[in-house]
Amino acid sequence: MPDWITFPNGQRGRRAWSNDPTYARRWQLLLEVAHGQERRPICDCVHDGQALELAVRRTTRQEGAALVEAHHLALMPRQGPLHQVNCTFYQASPREGGQGGYEDGVVEERADGSLHVTLRRGLKIHDQPHGTAVIERDPNERRNAGEPVPRQARMTELGLLHLLWEQAGFNKWHHRIGNARRWWPGMRQRLAEAASDIFVAARQPLSRRLATVGYADPDGVQALRRIAIASEGDWRIMLLGIVDAIEIRDSRNGQFVSFAFDGMRHYDLTIGADVHWHAALTQRFPTAMTSLRHARDQRNIKVIGLVTARVSTTVKDKIVRISAQAEDIALMEVAPTGLIPVESNYELRIANALIGDNRAFTKPLRYDAHRDTVHPDFVLTDTGDRRGTPMEVFGRDDEDYAERVLEKVAYYNEIFGQDDWWHWNAVTNPDNWPPFPLAINQNHRRR
Numbered sequence: 001m002p003d004w005i006t007f008p009n010g011q012r013g014r015r016a017w018s019n020d021p022t023y024a025r026r027w028q029l030l031l032e033v034a035h036g037q038e039r040r041p042i043c044d045c046v047h048d049g050q051a052l053e054l055a056v057r058r059t060t061r062q063e064g065a066a067l068v069e070a071h072h073l074a075l076m077p078r079q080g081p082l083h084q085v086n087c088t089f090y091q092a093s094p095r096e097g098g099q100g101g102y103e104d105g106v107v108e109e110r111a112d113g114s115l116h117v118t119l120r121r122g123l124k125i126h127d128q129p130h131g132t133a134v135i136e137r138d139p140n141e142r143r144n145a146g147e148p149v150p151r152q153a154r155m156t157e158l159g160l161l162h163l164l165w166e167q168a169g170f171n172k173w174h175h176r177i178g179n180a181r182r183w184w185p186g187m188r189q190r191l192a193e194a195a196s197d198i199f200v201a202a203r204q205p206l207s208r209r210l211a212t213v214g215y216a217d218p219d220g221v222q223a224l225r226r227i228a229i230a231s232e233g234d235w236r237i238m239l240l241g242i243v244d245a246i247e248i249r250d251s252r253n254g255q256f257v258s259f260a261f262d263g264m265r266h267y268d269l270t271i272g273a274d275v276h277w278h279a280a281l282t283q284r285f286p287t288a289m290t291s292l293r294h295a296r297d298q299r300n301i302k303v304i305g306l307v308t309a310r311v312s313t314t315v316k317d318k319i320v321r322i323s324a325q326a327e328d329i330a331l332m333e334v335a336p337t338g339l340i341p342v343e344s345n346y347e348l349r350i351a352n353a354l355i356g357d358n359r360a361f362t363k364p365l366r367y368d369a370h371r372d373t374v375h376p377d378f379v380l381t382d383t384g385d386r387r388g389t390p391m392e393v394f395g396r397d398d399e400d401y402a403e404r405v406l407e408k409v410a411y412y413n414e415i416f417g418q419d420d421w422w423h424w425n426a427v428t429n430p431d432n433w434p435p436f437p438l439a440i441n442q443n444h445r446r447r
């Protein structure tokens with residue numbers, strides 16, 4: 001995936017440097033020099049003969065106990081679809097992706113390119129929820145042909161998790177990403193940058209209320225403390241990480257759900273939820289909950305969690321202990337390598353195969369959209385097709401679905417042409433899938 005950036009002073013750097021421990025400082029220096037300059041950095045994309053400019057945004061970054069100034073690159077307003085499909089800044093038009101499942105105004109792009117979202121429940125503690133915690137995807141729900149797909153008036157926690165993942169670029173994969181998705185401090189910083197461009201209330205970027213939990217990230221521990229202390233009493237916070245366990249426990253006051261992220265023992269943090277959450281999550285996210293029942297080294301899927309919680313802090317022996325009471329929980333299943341979201345075990349197999357083949361691809365995220373929205377399961381971005389090559393995994397075996405498959409096949413044949421998209425009928429042919437469309441440079445790359 002091309003991610004080279006040319007700075008106004010002629011120097012070049014790769015966006016991937018932003019979360020690469022070796023190059024992160026050099027990248028910050030390049031951005032610092034470019035910030036506020038009249039000429040903007042550009043990627044290698046050209047639209048209508050013009051290079052596409054990028055915005056340099058100033059944020060903060062946790063370093064030890066201090067918040068220091070940091071910078072990141074962002075899209076110019078409404079330019080996501082103008083970038084080439086394989087560019088790190090490419091985003092489908094909001095109407096085409098999962099964001100199209102919202103009513104107008106739920107995700108609003110502001111004049112500077114940042115986003116304002118209307119959440120199901122605001123993060124201020126006195127805000128009350130509107131509607132249910134998750135938009136249920138009832139497998140039996142029916143929609144008559146021609147009936148408009150319902151659109152959602154508010155974003156749930158799952159929708160926000162998808163937005164964060166997409167804005168951080170974590171729904172994209174190419175082989176040069178390598179181990180960057182295993183380095184949690186880099187993950188945290190990318191998420192913090194994305195969250196600083198998402199406003200959940202007037203003058204309230206999500207980054208002020210979002211903390212991450214992960215392995216080997218002492219600065220993340222400090223960031224959580226700062227956010228918890230600043231939010232306690234007035235604001236809910238959001239906690240994001242790789243889920244390690246969701247279990248029912250007994251206490252003097254009855255049963256509760258104990259929620260744990262990977263690496264959490266360094267954070268002096270406990271997360272509890274009402275006991276009903278266990279059944280609710282099992283029903284809503286069966287693949288995730290099944291995986292968590294297995295021993296850590298036998299899980300074939302990882303689970304990302306976003307927890308909305310009220311926090312209280314106590315200080316004892318100079319240690320800040322944080323107690324979080326979860327009010328909402330969203331889960332997202334991801335491939336263990338690359339943390340690419342997948343919606344079924346079939347999709348997991350395809351994601352793993354694409355990663356193993358060093359392919360470049362995107363996983364379009366559904367947000368809260370109705371499942372009938374036309375929406376490829378993956379898009380290959382290395383085939384040379386400027387629109388990308390859609391991939392569909394057909395994995396259900398019922399009559400309604402068969403009808404739906406025919407509709408999709410007709411749609412893709414018409415829009416892309418019969419040979420320029422890929423699909424696998426996993427029900428009739430569960431053991432083998434058709435060969436993937438070739439990458440444009442596949443012959444060069446295969447030694």
Ligand SMILES: [Zn+2]
Pocket residue numbers: 043044045052083084087088089090
């Ligand atoms: Zn570009």
